[in-house]
Amino acid sequence: MTDTAIEFVDVVKCYGAVTAVDTINFSISRGELVTFLGPSGCGKTTSLRLIAGLELPTSGTVRIAGEDVSTRAAPDRNVGMVFQSYALFPHMSVIENVAYGPTIRGSDKKSAIARGHEILSMLGLEGLGKRLPSELSGGQQQRVAVARAIVQQPDVLLFDEPLSNVDAKLRRRVREEIRDLQRRFNLTAVYVTHDQEEALAVSDRIIVMSNGKIAQIGTPRELYESPSSRFVADFIGDANLIEGQIENGAFRAPGLSLPLPATSRTGPAVISIRPERIVLKKSGSDGKVKSASYLGSRREYRVETAYGTLLVSAPISAPALEPGEEISVILSPGGYTLLSDA
Amino acid sequence: MRHVLAGMNRLGGLWLLLGLAAVLVLPWYKVAAPHTGEGVALWGSAAGQVLAGRIWLLPPVLAMLAFSLVRLRSDERWQSHPSILWIAGAAAGLFLLQAFAIGLRGPAFDAVGQVFPLATMGQPGLGLGGFLFGIAITGIIADALAARGFCRGERFAANAVIFVVALLSLFVFFPILRLGGAALFTPEGVFQPGVFVTRFTAPDLWGLGCFVGQGRCGVVINTLILGISSGVLSTLLGLALALLVARTGFRFKGALRAISILPIITPPFVVGVAIIVLFGRTGLVTGWLEYLFDIPRTRWIYGLPGILLAQVLAFAPITFLVLLGTIEAINPTLEEASKTLGAKPLKTFQSVTWPLLRPGLAAAFLLAFIESLADFGNPIVLGGGYDVLSIRIFFAVVGARYDLGNAAVLSIILLSLTLGAFWLQTRWLGRKSYVTITGKSDAGLVAPLPGPLKGAAYAAVVPWVVFTLGVYAIILIGGIVNDVGRWDLTPTFRHLLTAFSLEIGPDGVQFFGSAWNSLHTTLLVSAIAAPLTTAIGILTAWLISRQDFAGKRSFEFGTMLSFAVPGTVVGVSYVAAFNVPPVDITGTMAILVICFMFRNMPVGLRAGIAALSQIDRSMEEASQTMGANGLSTLRTVVLPLIRPAIFTSMVYAFVTAMTAVSAVIFLVSARHNMATAYIMGRVENGEYALAIAYSAVLMLIMIASIALIGLLIGKRQLGRRTQLQNTAPALPTA
Structure with missing residues (x-):
C-alpha cells in the first residue's frame, strides 16, 4: 500500500465543447482531508465526481489506492459519498439505507444489518434504525448519510457541499463533527465547498480551483498568507491588491515602497495585503479615512491613499478613527505577498 | 468484486446461448418449409435448412458459431474486440436482407432468384428460431456497443436502448413504411407509383362542394371541419x-x-x-x-x-x-x-x-x-x-x-x-x-x-x-330494462343473459352467453398488455431522463412520434406489415398485445419522465457509489420511488386496451375477438340494448380492476393520477 490515496494525472473532463476540468494534477495522502474550493462552475464538483466514478475522465488517469480506476464506474470503485441533499432513500428505513451498500456488494442481510447498527451507534444514532429518513432532523439525516457512506470502509470519503442544507448556526458544529469523525476513523476525505471560511476550518490542504484549472494547492495557512495569484488572494479572505513596479529589489507604487528581498523580478507587479496586516495610526499624511464601520469584534475602515483605496480591519482595542481623519498607514514586512501574476 | 467491469465487457453468455439454440435446435420457420429435395429437411433449424440448400441462412449460423469460438477462448481482449460488433452487425443485416428479399412465394427481385435458385420456392414466416435469433443478435450487438463505451459502458442500459430501438423500429416504423409502400401498388398488386397521385388527388377527398352549396365536401375537408x-x-x-x-x-x-x-x-x-x-x-x-x-x-x-x-x-x-x-x-x-x-x-x-x-x-x-x-x-x-x-x-x-x-x-x-x-x-x-x-x-x-x-x-x-x-x-x-329506446322501462335480465349466461354443471362452468368469448380475450389481452406496456414505457422514460447515449434526441423523437399515429393508421399499417412473412403474426393474440403495447406506451413514458424529474438524481448516484449497477439501482431505488407513475401507466394501459377500437378492429380474428369489436357488431345490427349492457359490464370491470391494480401496486390516488395521465400528452417534450 502506498501512502497516496488518490492521484490525478493530467485529468481532463469535457462535456461536448465545454471543458469542465482542464488537465489537473494532484495527489492526496491517506488520512488527509482535502478540500476543493472555488466559485460555482470552477470544476470542483466535477473533480469530486471523477473521484467517485460518477463521471469518467475524457483523458488522463485517476488512481485510487494505487490502482488505475480511470475506466471504472462508481459501482466498481470503493468510495463513499455524502451528497449535498444527503440522497437518503425515502422509501427505506434508516437501517435499510445504511445496510444497502453491504447488501448490494454481497453481504448477507443479517450481517449487513448488524454492521449498520454498529456504525449507527458509533455516530450516536442508536435506536433510530427503524425510522424513515423523513422522520429525522436535518442533522440526524446528515449523520445517517455519513454512516451510509462509511459503512463499507471506503478507500475515500467524499463530501459534496455537506453544509449547504444545514442551518447557518449549526454549520460550525457540524463541520467540527465531520472533522472529528474523519480523524477518529483515519479516513481519507475529499470535501467540496464554495465557502472559504469552511474550507479553512476543516482542511488539511485546500485545492483552489478556477475555470477548470487548479489555481493553488496548499495548507489553509499557506493559501491565506501567501496566495500565489490575484484569484486566490481575492477568493480566500479579503485582500488589498496594489499594482506597481518592482525596481531594485523593492515594490514601488505612488507613495509606497516595500522591500522584496527574495525576488529578482522586475517590471509591473501586484502585491496582496490582508486587511488585518495594516496598522493605522492617528495623525499622518499617508491617507484619509473614507468610511468606518463597527462590526462588534473589530472595526473596518476604507482608507484613501495615493496607491489606491485600502480595506483595513482594526482590532476593537485600537482607538477608533472617524471618517475624514488624516492618518498614517503602516505596512509591516511579511504582511504582504508578491503575486505571481502581474 | 472490484473487478466486475472486466467481466462486463465480455461477450454476453445468455445471448449467445439463446442464439445458438435459435440457429441449431429450434425450428427457424413458423410452419415447415417446402422440401427442397436436398439434405435432411426434417431438421427445421437454420442449420438444418442450410444443409437442405437454403444457404442464405448461413450468415446467422456462422456468426453464432464464430461467437462461440471466441467465447471459448478465455482471452478477454478477443471478447471485447471491435470486430465482434462488425460481425454481429453484418449477421443482423444479412438476416434482415434475406428475410425481406425472399418472401412466401419467392424472391422479391429476379436477381435474388438467380443467386439462390432455391429461393424461388419461397420461404415461410419466421418461427421461434428466427425470432430468438433476432433477439439474440440484438443483445449481442448491444453488449458489443457497451464494450465500445456506448451508454458509458453500462451493459444493462445499452441493452435497454438497443432493444427499445429495435422494437420501435419493428412495431412502429416498419409498419408505417410498409404502409407507405402499399400506397404505390394497385389493388391487383401491380407496382405503379403513378397510382399514388391518382388516389391522392381523387375528387372525393378534397372537394369543397359543401361551401358553395353544391353537394358534399371531400372526406379530407369533412375531417378537418369536424376536427376544427x-x-x-x-x-x-x-x-x-x-x-x-x-x-x-x-x-x-x-x-x-x-x-x-x-x-x-x-x-x-x-x-x-x-x-x-x-x-x-x-x-x-x-x-x-x-x-x-x-x-x-x-x-x-x-x-x-x-x-x-x-x-x-x-x-x-x-x-x-x-x-x-x-x-x-x-x-x-x-x-x-x-x-x-x-x-x-x-x-x-x-x-x-x-x-x-x-x-x-x-x-x-x-x-x-x-x-x-x-x-x-x-x-x-x-x-x-x-x-x-x-x-x-x-x-x-x-x-x-x-x-x-x-x-x-x-x-x-x-x-x-x-x-x-x-x-x-x-x-x-x-x-x-x-x-x-x-x-x-x-x-x-x-x-x-x-x-x-x-x-x-x-x-x-x-x-x-x-x-x-x-x-x-x-x-x-339501458342494459337492464326491456327497451330504453321506446321508454319501456320494465326491468329485465334478458340482454345480460344473451351476453353472459352461464351454467354450472357437472363438467364445470359452461359459458353460453354470446359475449363470453370476446370478454375472455379482452381481459386476457389487457391483463398481458398492461404490465408489458408499463414496463417498456417506464424503461424508456428511465433511459431518456437518466442515461446519456449517442442518438438520444432521435430516440426521444421516435418514442414520441409513436404517440401521434392515429389508431386507424396503426391498424392498417399492421395489416400491411404483418400479414405476410417474415413477420406474419396477424390473427394471433400476440399482435393484439403488441399493438396495445406500442399504442399506449407513451403514457407510461410521460408519466415516468414526469415522476423521474421529481426525483433527485443524487439518490441514484448514491446507490452507484455503494456498488449498485444500473439494473439494481433501477430495481431497488428508482422503481419504488415512481410507483405512482407505474400505477398510472398500468391503469391507463389496462383501461385503454379494454376500450380501444380504432386499431384492433383491423386485427381481431374469429378466434381472438375483442369486446369492442363485438359491441360494434351489435351496434351495426341495431341491438342497442345488448351493446349498452355489455358496455356497462365493461365499465364495472374497469372500475373494479383499477381498484385492484391500486391494491397491487400499493398506493391509490386515482383523482390526481388520472389528471396526470390526461395532462401528460399536452406537456412539451422535455
Missing part, C-alpha cells in the same frame, strides 16, 4: 369548466372531476348509441319535442351534429384538465399587480389572464383536434352520410372492396394531419409557455371570475352536465 369544430367547442367548454373550478365558489368541484374521468373508462360506441337513443328519429327527446312542441322527427343527429356532440362530450374533460393546469399555474400576483395598476376585473382578465392562458388554449385545442381526427367509434355510429378519413380507411380494408393501397394513401393523409398538429403542439408549447414554476409558494389570492364570464361559463357547463347525466343514465339503465 370539435377542437374549438371542446376547448371552450373545457375552459368554462376549468374557470368554474379554479376561479369561482362552484360547489360541485369534486363531482366535476369525477365526471371528467368517465370518458376514459367509457367503451366506444356506447355514447353514440345513447345519443341515438336520446336524439335519433325515434329517440326519447325527439319524441318529447314532437309531443310537446310539434317539432317534426328528423334524422338531424346523424352526421356532423351527432359526431360533434359525442366528441365534445368525450374531449371536454381532457381540455378541462389541460386548462385547469394552466390556470392554476398562473401566478396570482400578476393579476393583483394589474389591479393595483387600476384595471377592473374584466379588463384584468382580458389583458393579463387571457394572454397567459393562450398557450394552454392552443395545447387543448390541438389535443382535441388530434383526438377528433383519430376518433373512429363516434363517426361510425353517428356519421350517417358524413364521411371522415378514419371511416373511409376502415371500409377500404374491411369493406366489400379491399383496397389496401387506397387505405394507405388515406392513412398517409390522416397521419400527416395529426403529425402536423402534433408538431405544432410541441413547437408552440416549447416556445410559448409562460408558466414558470419557481418552487416558491405563490403569495396572493386568485382573482374571482368577473361576473359576465361567470354567467357565460355556467351557460356552457350546465347543459353539458345535464347532457352527460342523460347519456350515462341511458347507459346505466
Whole structure:
C-alpha cells in the first residue's frame, strides 16, 4: 500500500465543447482531508465526481489506492459519498439505507444489518434504525448519510457541499463533527465547498480551483498568507491588491515602497495585503479615512491613499478613527505577498 | 468484486446461448418449409435448412458459431474486440436482407432468384428460431456497443436502448413504411407509383362542394371541419369548466372531476348509441319535442351534429384538465399587480389572464383536434352520410372492396394531419409557455371570475352536465330494462343473459352467453398488455431522463412520434406489415398485445419522465457509489420511488386496451375477438340494448380492476393520477 490515496494525472473532463476540468494534477495522502474550493462552475464538483466514478475522465488517469480506476464506474470503485441533499432513500428505513451498500456488494442481510447498527451507534444514532429518513432532523439525516457512506470502509470519503442544507448556526458544529469523525476513523476525505471560511476550518490542504484549472494547492495557512495569484488572494479572505513596479529589489507604487528581498523580478507587479496586516495610526499624511464601520469584534475602515483605496480591519482595542481623519498607514514586512501574476 | 467491469465487457453468455439454440435446435420457420429435395429437411433449424440448400441462412449460423469460438477462448481482449460488433452487425443485416428479399412465394427481385435458385420456392414466416435469433443478435450487438463505451459502458442500459430501438423500429416504423409502400401498388398488386397521385388527388377527398352549396365536401375537408369544430367547442367548454373550478365558489368541484374521468373508462360506441337513443328519429327527446312542441322527427343527429356532440362530450374533460393546469399555474400576483395598476376585473382578465392562458388554449385545442381526427367509434355510429378519413380507411380494408393501397394513401393523409398538429403542439408549447414554476409558494389570492364570464361559463357547463347525466343514465339503465329506446322501462335480465349466461354443471362452468368469448380475450389481452406496456414505457422514460447515449434526441423523437399515429393508421399499417412473412403474426393474440403495447406506451413514458424529474438524481448516484449497477439501482431505488407513475401507466394501459377500437378492429380474428369489436357488431345490427349492457359490464370491470391494480401496486390516488395521465400528452417534450 502506498501512502497516496488518490492521484490525478493530467485529468481532463469535457462535456461536448465545454471543458469542465482542464488537465489537473494532484495527489492526496491517506488520512488527509482535502478540500476543493472555488466559485460555482470552477470544476470542483466535477473533480469530486471523477473521484467517485460518477463521471469518467475524457483523458488522463485517476488512481485510487494505487490502482488505475480511470475506466471504472462508481459501482466498481470503493468510495463513499455524502451528497449535498444527503440522497437518503425515502422509501427505506434508516437501517435499510445504511445496510444497502453491504447488501448490494454481497453481504448477507443479517450481517449487513448488524454492521449498520454498529456504525449507527458509533455516530450516536442508536435506536433510530427503524425510522424513515423523513422522520429525522436535518442533522440526524446528515449523520445517517455519513454512516451510509462509511459503512463499507471506503478507500475515500467524499463530501459534496455537506453544509449547504444545514442551518447557518449549526454549520460550525457540524463541520467540527465531520472533522472529528474523519480523524477518529483515519479516513481519507475529499470535501467540496464554495465557502472559504469552511474550507479553512476543516482542511488539511485546500485545492483552489478556477475555470477548470487548479489555481493553488496548499495548507489553509499557506493559501491565506501567501496566495500565489490575484484569484486566490481575492477568493480566500479579503485582500488589498496594489499594482506597481518592482525596481531594485523593492515594490514601488505612488507613495509606497516595500522591500522584496527574495525576488529578482522586475517590471509591473501586484502585491496582496490582508486587511488585518495594516496598522493605522492617528495623525499622518499617508491617507484619509473614507468610511468606518463597527462590526462588534473589530472595526473596518476604507482608507484613501495615493496607491489606491485600502480595506483595513482594526482590532476593537485600537482607538477608533472617524471618517475624514488624516492618518498614517503602516505596512509591516511579511504582511504582504508578491503575486505571481502581474 | 472490484473487478466486475472486466467481466462486463465480455461477450454476453445468455445471448449467445439463446442464439445458438435459435440457429441449431429450434425450428427457424413458423410452419415447415417446402422440401427442397436436398439434405435432411426434417431438421427445421437454420442449420438444418442450410444443409437442405437454403444457404442464405448461413450468415446467422456462422456468426453464432464464430461467437462461440471466441467465447471459448478465455482471452478477454478477443471478447471485447471491435470486430465482434462488425460481425454481429453484418449477421443482423444479412438476416434482415434475406428475410425481406425472399418472401412466401419467392424472391422479391429476379436477381435474388438467380443467386439462390432455391429461393424461388419461397420461404415461410419466421418461427421461434428466427425470432430468438433476432433477439439474440440484438443483445449481442448491444453488449458489443457497451464494450465500445456506448451508454458509458453500462451493459444493462445499452441493452435497454438497443432493444427499445429495435422494437420501435419493428412495431412502429416498419409498419408505417410498409404502409407507405402499399400506397404505390394497385389493388391487383401491380407496382405503379403513378397510382399514388391518382388516389391522392381523387375528387372525393378534397372537394369543397359543401361551401358553395353544391353537394358534399371531400372526406379530407369533412375531417378537418369536424376536427376544427370539435377542437374549438371542446376547448371552450373545457375552459368554462376549468374557470368554474379554479376561479369561482362552484360547489360541485369534486363531482366535476369525477365526471371528467368517465370518458376514459367509457367503451366506444356506447355514447353514440345513447345519443341515438336520446336524439335519433325515434329517440326519447325527439319524441318529447314532437309531443310537446310539434317539432317534426328528423334524422338531424346523424352526421356532423351527432359526431360533434359525442366528441365534445368525450374531449371536454381532457381540455378541462389541460386548462385547469394552466390556470392554476398562473401566478396570482400578476393579476393583483394589474389591479393595483387600476384595471377592473374584466379588463384584468382580458389583458393579463387571457394572454397567459393562450398557450394552454392552443395545447387543448390541438389535443382535441388530434383526438377528433383519430376518433373512429363516434363517426361510425353517428356519421350517417358524413364521411371522415378514419371511416373511409376502415371500409377500404374491411369493406366489400379491399383496397389496401387506397387505405394507405388515406392513412398517409390522416397521419400527416395529426403529425402536423402534433408538431405544432410541441413547437408552440416549447416556445410559448409562460408558466414558470419557481418552487416558491405563490403569495396572493386568485382573482374571482368577473361576473359576465361567470354567467357565460355556467351557460356552457350546465347543459353539458345535464347532457352527460342523460347519456350515462341511458347507459346505466339501458342494459337492464326491456327497451330504453321506446321508454319501456320494465326491468329485465334478458340482454345480460344473451351476453353472459352461464351454467354450472357437472363438467364445470359452461359459458353460453354470446359475449363470453370476446370478454375472455379482452381481459386476457389487457391483463398481458398492461404490465408489458408499463414496463417498456417506464424503461424508456428511465433511459431518456437518466442515461446519456449517442442518438438520444432521435430516440426521444421516435418514442414520441409513436404517440401521434392515429389508431386507424396503426391498424392498417399492421395489416400491411404483418400479414405476410417474415413477420406474419396477424390473427394471433400476440399482435393484439403488441399493438396495445406500442399504442399506449407513451403514457407510461410521460408519466415516468414526469415522476423521474421529481426525483433527485443524487439518490441514484448514491446507490452507484455503494456498488449498485444500473439494473439494481433501477430495481431497488428508482422503481419504488415512481410507483405512482407505474400505477398510472398500468391503469391507463389496462383501461385503454379494454376500450380501444380504432386499431384492433383491423386485427381481431374469429378466434381472438375483442369486446369492442363485438359491441360494434351489435351496434351495426341495431341491438342497442345488448351493446349498452355489455358496455356497462365493461365499465364495472374497469372500475373494479383499477381498484385492484391500486391494491397491487400499493398506493391509490386515482383523482390526481388520472389528471396526470390526461395532462401528460399536452406537456412539451422535455
